[in-house]
Amino acid sequence: MIKFVPQIINLLATIILLLSFAMISQRRIVTLINLFMIQGAALVAASFLLGYVTNQPDLYVSGALTLLLKVIFIPWMLHRVIRKLNVRWDVETLFNIPTTMLVGIALVILAFSLAAPVSRLSETLAGGSLGIALACILLSFMMMITRSKAVPQVVGFLSMENGLIFAATAVTNGMPMIVEFGVALDVLVGVLILGVFMFQIREKFDNLDIHNLETLKDDRS
Amino acid sequence: MSALGVFSQLLALVCALLLAPLLTGWVNQCRHWLQNKSAPGVLQPYRMLHKLFNKESVMAEHASPLYRFAPYLVFSCMLLACAIIPTLSTDLPLSPAADAIALVGLFALARVFISLAAMDVGTAFGTLGARREMLVGFLAEPALLMVLFCASMITGSTSLTAIVETLAHRDLAIYPSMLLAGVAFTMVSLAENARVPVDNPDTHLELTMIHEAMILEYSARHLALMEWAASLKLFAYSCAGLALFFPWGVAEANSPLALLLALPVLVFKLAIGGAVLAAVETASAKMRVFRVPEFLGTAFLMAVIGLLVNVLLGVG
Numbered sequence: 001m002i003k004f005v006p007q008i009i010n011l012l013a014t015i016i017l018l019l020s021f022a023m024i025s026q027r028r029i030v031t032l033i034n035l036f037m038i039q040g041a042a043l044v045a046a047s048f049l050l051g052y053v054t055n056q057p058d059l060y061v062s063g064a065l066t067l068l069l070k071v072i073f074i075p076w077m078l079h080r081v082i083r084k085l086n087v088r089w090d091v092e093t094l095f096n097i098p099t100t101m102l103v104g105i106a107l108v109i110l111a112f113s114l115a116a117p118v119s120r121l122s123e124t125l126a127g128g129s130l131g132i133a134l135a136c137i138l139l140s141f142m143m144m145i146t147r148s149k150a151v152p153q154v155v156g157f158l159s160m161e162n163g164l165i166f167a168a169t170a171v172t173n174g175m176p177m178i179v180e181f182g183v184a185l186d187v188l189v190g191v192l193i194l195g196v197f198m199f200q201i202r203e204k205f206d207n208l209d210i211h212n213l214e215t216l217k218d219d220r221s
Numbered sequence: 222m223s224a225l226g227v228f229s230q231l232l233a234l235v236c237a238l239l240l241a242p243l244l245t246g247w248v249n250q251c252r253h254w255l256q257n258k259s260a261p262g263v264l265q266p267y268r269m270l271h272k273l274f275n276k277e278s279v280m281a282e283h284a285s286p287l288y289r290f291a292p293y294l295v296f297s298c299m300l301l302a303c304a305i306i307p308t309l310s311t312d313l314p315l316s317p318a319a320d321a322i323a324l325v326g327l328f329a330l331a332r333v334f335i336s337l338a339a340m341d342v343g344t345a346f347g348t349l350g351a352r353r354e355m356l357v358g359f360l361a362e363p364a365l366l367m368v369l370f371c372a373s374m375i376t377g378s379t380s381l382t383a384i385v386e387t388l389a390h391r392d393l394a395i396y397p398s399m400l401l402a403g404v405a406f407t408m409v410s411l412a413e414n415a416r417v418p419v420d421n422p423d424t425h426l427e428l429t430m431i432h433e434a435m436i437l438e439y440s441a442r443h444l445a446l447m448e449w450a451a452s453l454k455l456f457a458y459s460c461a462g463l464a465l466f467f468p469w470g471v472a473e474a475n476s477p478l479a480l481l482l483a484l485p486v487l488v489f490k491l492a493i494g495g496a497v498l499a500a501v502e503t504a505s506a507k508m509r510v511f512r513v514p515e516f517l518g519t520a521f522l523m524a525v526i527g528l529l530v531n532v533l534l535g536v537g
Contacts (some may be wrong), residue, residue, distance in 0.1 A: 006395075006397060007394060007395040007397075008395060010395075010397045010534055011395050011397045013397065014397035014398070014530060015399060015400065017526070017530075018398060018401060018404065018523070019399070021522070021526070024514075025519060034224075097515050097518075097519075098514065098515055098518045101518060101519060101522050102522075104522070105522050105525060105526065108526055108529060109529065111528055112532070112533045114535075116533065128533065128534045129534075130464050131533045132530070132533070212494070
């Protein structure tokens, strides 16, 4: 069992990377949220597994927190938001997916080459997957940059947070509990505020395209 | 070259010839079940082949010898491909002659000739099909190569038999790169075998068809050979996928007993694989032709990331 653990962690890391790529090329908002949910589930599995093997109850708490927030609550809330905003079947026109993918692969190479010296120093079980976690973070960054609608940007932000937590879990076997709670609270509050923002943007412009925000002007000037 | 080796090679060939139409029939059967239609029966492809072989062949007036010759060439390419993929045993006398790269080359050769034959008669549909086939092919081939390289990197050899031997008999290990390669391989084989997201295998005379458009002008025994070659291609791809990702149960050299056991195992694996293929086809919608490069580009990138993950995690 113990022999397979690093391999399973690496496998979960690869699944998370795969889902990041799937999210980049996904046009439908509903599918995007579901992909994000699966990514969260893979993260939870990795946390629990690492916690079990390294005997750290902290990781169980962190995993449970992720499960509650990122697999259950936030997807439910996002589903509710897109239903209320009536953008459930929105299809976003993305500019040139193959180009985005090529940039994505360049990011993966960059992340892997950056992480290789660091993970050689790491003595944890899953130090090798730091590169994959870093790649996920960069890919989510790119997703936030390339998307023009508000909901996919929020999903990109949350997915980046998934990558960060995974990087922390993989390299250091989990952050201190207080940091975990702080991050979780941040994400929760962030999503709630962004949810309110989405309603406001919608109210003002009738759609969720954030390019509209560029034309905002103060009335008094 | 031992007698048993020759025997297992012959057995693999006969198996491929006989099982290929059955696999096609089984996939169709499953798909009909899933779509709540009454199925034509698993043996329908055999009946089709029998009917076609007994008919008189009609040729277009301006057909060149190439048009006449192409079905035989395509058929033998696919048969050879089935012969070098370790389906039942890794003790194949033909396999040192051709490795994974040659396998991709064989598929490419068949593709070139089927496209040339389609353009030969000069009908609009044939030319259209040939162009689309090339559009699919030029992206599917590198992706397939990358998938095979992914497996080669783990096992240190491009020979298919060596890959299967190493994967099946070393200690059980989970390779994350094979997950990416598996996804890429599934996408490539859907595209290469004219399956639903890319092409619809059971439409005739539809503007979006690819494979059917190319063989539209063929009749009787030539059409039968083309259909049989398509079945063999599906069989070859399924067996290659099983050999790379589920290599357990393939017999080694000098073990006649394992060879006996390998056949039911193969049939079992193919039955499950066919059902999964039917489920994938039912669940997905046909995409626009211009989305296909995007689809296959994704497959290519998946396979490349698989290679990169191999490098990162230091496998091999």
